Amino acid sequence: MESPLIENEEVEPISLSVVASTETSKNEKTLGNEINIKDKDDEELEEININQAIITNGDDDDDDDDDDEEDNNQYNNGTLIKLPKKYERSFSNYIMISHLITRMGDKSWAFIIPLFLITLSPNSLIPISVFGLSQYLFRLLFGPTIGKMTDKYKKVQIIKLGIFSQAFAIGLSCIILFILFKHVGVIENSTTSSTSSTSTSSSTLFSSDLSIFLFILLLLLSSIHSLATQMMDISVERKWTPSIVKRDSILTKVNTRMRQIDLGTEMLAPFLAGLVAQLCGATAFIWIGVFNFFSFFPQYILLKIVYDRVSVLNLKIDKEGLIDFKDGCDLSTFIYGGGGGDDDDQSNLKTKKSFKQFLMGEWNPFTNIIKGWIVFQRQSVFLVILAYCLLWFTILSPHDSILTAYLSNQGYSYIELSIFRGLGAIFGLGSTLLYNRLLKSKNVFKDNMNKLSLFYILEEGIFVLISGLFFASSLSNWVNKYIFMISIILSRCGLYGFEITEIHYVQRLVHHSERGLVSGVESSLCSLAVLIMFIISSSLQSTNNFFILIWISISFVLTGGLSFFVWFLKYNNIDKNLNVSNI
Structure with a gap:
């Protein structure tokens, strides 16, 4: 089902004065109030066959008595616009578990890479500075473009793209670092002498054209990983979560626990990464990279479970019941727009127009920065x-x-x-x-x-x-x-x-x-x-x-x-x- 939202459609910002009103018309685009819907029988709720998806949350047991009262406005003219409370808790737990797994890998990787860059170039801070600046610069330029993609394309395809890009960037970065360490001689030194000998290696990161090329490639991959992480954060936290969790009480708990996961991994991941580095020496990045690489698989599995079980319910993410959770454009139209038709010349014309639009308009980062602002x-x-x-x-x-x-x-x-x-x-x-x-x-x-x-x-x-x-x-x-x-x-x-x-x-x-x-x-x-x-x-x-x-x-x-x-x-x-x- 294609989204009824047209790409160039101007969407009016949500007016808080409308949110404050007690009655809203059907055409007002406000997310502040939930629509009061007629009650549905308990027998209809039992038809929702996702009982296997439930993970109970002990912290919320005291709210269970209020479920019936709060679930009365789940439907709008027979269309599901709000999941039962226990399902919102269940699916949010899947999302938080996936967030925890990947954050551990990402925080460990972010901590260990600067340490190994200083090992590759012990007398210069330039590699570390350039490494950090490249990621922030890419986020600055492509942040609005990444956000636009999460708005336009199908949610599950964005998740696949983000996770694949992260895994690809981390996996290839491990290979490049291994080649760099071999080229500079760090790994050989670490296996034949003490750790201090790494700083006396005759080669450095900028000692040859090969090492410079590999370092530039490493910067590009780190930037891709940063953008892919941003894509996942926006898609899961800003798009998936509020679409699935409609109750503000549960949503606030989810947001709070996501921040707790971020801060908890901020403390724990560097400690564990440092411990691995102490035990494994110059090859520690391989073990941390492998852990980070394989952490993306359970992340995808958990999110795919949520997507499949929400999709089968035909949950609508807007109060009018017009936009389905599965709606969005297909990623195959990212570069080449939908051609079609029996006339090849007409199809080629559409393709050329779409490719020009890709280069000069729709996906130009500077254009998206202006439009985004x-x-x-x-x-x-x-x-x-x-x-x-x-x-x-x-x-x-x-x-x-x-x-x-x-x-x-x-x-x-x-x-x-x-x-x-x-x-x-x-x-x-x-x-x-x-x-x-x-x-x-x-x-x-x-x-x-x-x-x-x-x-x-x-x-x-x-x-x-x-x-x-x-x-x-x-x-x-x-x-x-x-x-x-x-x-x-x-x-x-x-x-x-x-x-x-x-x-x-x-x-x-x-x-x-x-x-x-x-x-x-x-x-x-x-x-x-x-x-x-x-x-x-x-x-x-x-x-x-x-x-x-x-x-x-x-x-x-x-x-x-x-x-x-x-x-x-x-x-x-x-x-x-x-x-x-x-x-």
């Missing part, structure tokens, strides 16, 4: 997304390489920096664990995600400002030194707490036909933030000017807080219309 700025949640992106225009993070290098130069020990990084992830994880509890508690935040998000973003702004004040007072004083670090650690609570709300609002308040493109623009903006901070830091002539980076970072974070505050004043009661309750 036009769509992005007219969204009702524009200020929320902008606020989130501005939080990334900073070096005041325990995970920021620029800040880590500076603190090391200022005399911070390796153990201090390690604890600093670990505590940043732990406090970020803690904020996600408290998120649902704060929404459930009987206080000012009860069932009000907007107020809770304002608290989180103000918390980050206050603590980065405190860190700047103590930095200005001189880090030579041990009190200032540790308050500076503690303030940055505490600011992580605000970032990761606010991120949950930002994702939820994008999932619910951006039309499903534009959600991928808007998410791609968001990713592109975050990549731009990292690149800008890198360029500014590279332009500084001395570490004595590091305070400039500090106050630029603080300014961006405070501007992000101001952006969300304007949104808060305008849409303070939006959560009542999104049914953020019983979380």
Whole structure:
């Protein structure tokens, strides 16, 4: 079934004033309210033959008594527009398990590659810098294009493309690294002498045309892997999950646990990768690469189970019951548009036109950046997304390489920096664990995600400002030194707490036909933030000017807080219309 959405159709942004109304017309494209539907008999629910798909969730057992009441609006004129609650929980568990498996592999790979690049070129930081910059640059240029693809094409085909691209990039990267290590002589040295001999190898990464060519190929593959990961994140988190999980209470839990998985693997994966590197030496990348490569298979199997069992139900992802979960264009039309017909000349003309459109228009990254920005700025949640992106225009993070290098130069020990990084992830994880509890508690935040998000973003702004004040007072004083670090650690609570709300609002308040493109623009903006901070830091002539980076970072974070505050004043009661309750 082809999607009724025409590619060039202008989709009106979802109006929050419409969301706030108690009655909506059939033609209004708002995702804020669920449609009240007539009750269906329990016998009809029993006809949904997906009982084998159920994975129970012990944390939600106390809500089971409310299932009947909440499942009354599953149908619209006999069309399934909302799954029963237990099925939403089951399928979201499949999605989260697949996310956990692949995140472990990706985080391990991201940690180990820079270590081996410095082994290949021990006297230069250029390979590591270029490696990181290439990924951010590709995300900046192709983020909107990737997002557009997730909007236009069939969900299962996008998943196949993303997983295949990831596996292809990782597998070939392992082969290239093995050849590079053999060429430079690292593997031979590691098997015949101590680890220190690797730094005295006569060859380096830039010692021959072959090694340079292989390094460039490695950069290309890493960028492909980064884009494929972005495609999977947008497709699964921003497209699949809100289409399957229609209840905001369950959706918020899923978003929270996805962030917990990200932060948990951020701590655990580098530790395990470092342990493997310690035990296996120069060949560790092979074992980590093999694990990462094979992690994509269970990811695909779990997502395919979800797709098959949702597809058989003919679930509609829009409230009017017009757009099916399986709808979308076929990927075979990515380059060559649908020709057809008995007239070969007419078919060739369509093919040439489509190929020209591919090169110069539809899939030109610069065209998509412009179109993406036009769509992005007219969204009702524009200020929320902008606020989130501005939080990334900073070096005041325990995970920021620029800040880590500076603190090391200022005399911070390796153990201090390690604890600093670990505590940043732990406090970020803690904020996600408290998120649902704060929404459930009987206080000012009860069932009000907007107020809770304002608290989180103000918390980050206050603590980065405190860190700047103590930095200005001189880090030579041990009190200032540790308050500076503690303030940055505490600011992580605000970032990761606010991120949950930002994702939820994008999932619910951006039309499903534009959600991928808007998410791609968001990713592109975050990549731009990292690149800008890198360029500014590279332009500084001395570490004595590091305070400039500090106050630029603080300014961006405070501007992000101001952006969300304007949104808060305008849409303070939006959560009542999104049914953020019983979380």
